[in-house]
Amino acid sequence: MTSTALVPRQRFGSAASAGLFAVALFVTFGSSAVRAQNEPILVPDAVDYQKLLPVLPDPPQGWAADKAEGSTEDVGGFRITNVHRDYHKGEGDKAPTAAISILDSVANPDYVNATTAAWHNNSETSEGYGKSVTIDGNPGFEAFEKENKHSTLWVMIANRYFVQIELQDQDPKELQEWVKRVDLKKLAAIK
Numbered sequence: 001m002t003s004t005a006l007v008p009r010q011r012f013g014s015a016a017s018a019g020l021f022a023v024a025l026f027v028t029f030g031s032s033a034v035r036a037q038n039e040p041i042l043v044p045d046a047v048d049y050q051k052l053l054p055v056l057p058d059p060p061q062g063w064a065a066d067k068a069e070g071s072t073e074d075v076g077g078f079r080i081t082n083v084h085r086d087y088h089k090g091e092g093d094k095a096p097t098a099a100i101s102i103l104d105s106v107a108n109p110d111y112v113n114a115t116t117a118a119w120h121n122n123s124e125t126s127e128g129y130g131k132s133v134t135i136d137g138n139p140g141f142e143a144f145e146k147e148n149k150h151s152t153l154w155v156m157i158a159n160r161y162f163v164q165i166e167l168q169d170q171d172p173k174e175l176q177e178w179v180k181r182v183d184l185k186k187l188a189a190i191k
Contacts, residue, residue, distance in 0.1 A: 045079055046081040046107055047190055048081065055183055063088065066087075069084050080107065104161055126146075128147075135155045153165045
């Protein structure tokens with residue numbers, strides 16, 4: 001199934017691919033507004049990644065987690081911040097895994113609006129589904145690929161933070177349990 005949500009990732013759960021995800025978002029959509037040569041560009045500043053790291057939860061009982069990683073970088077005149085943490089239960093190719101990423105998209109409100117608008121497109125096939133969801137009053141999108149047992153949940157917090165949760169070899173219902181582990185109210189308050 002081809003994902004209809006944000007940017008599909010070829011490889012699950014690596015911090016490098018999460019950073020690439022963040023860069024791709026801003027390179028792709030960062031230049032969406034054409035401006036006059038002398039017109040100033042007033043862009044709010046992304047928070048420092050150190051402020052977002054504490055929002056990434058500890059692993060649940062029976063799970064292990066890699067060290068949380070993050071970065072704040074200048075990309076094409078915009079500062080972007082991304083944090084990421086991988087989780088796993090057991091060893092081996094079929095061991096359940098999870099990954100949580102948070103992207104500060106404050107520098108690109110056009111991208112935020114376009115992406116959240118696209119989340120209203122629901123679909124279901126024999127291969128999986130994509131559907132709009134609401135998490136604690138926040139808009140989101142959930143996708144599931146049956147063959148790979150790969151599920152993803154995106155949630156927009158405070159009209160600036162994209163929270164992405166990816167699960168491998170777990171029931172997609174588990175997305176709801178994972179998102180409860182992220183303190184969304186704390187995240188919304190970070191400026």
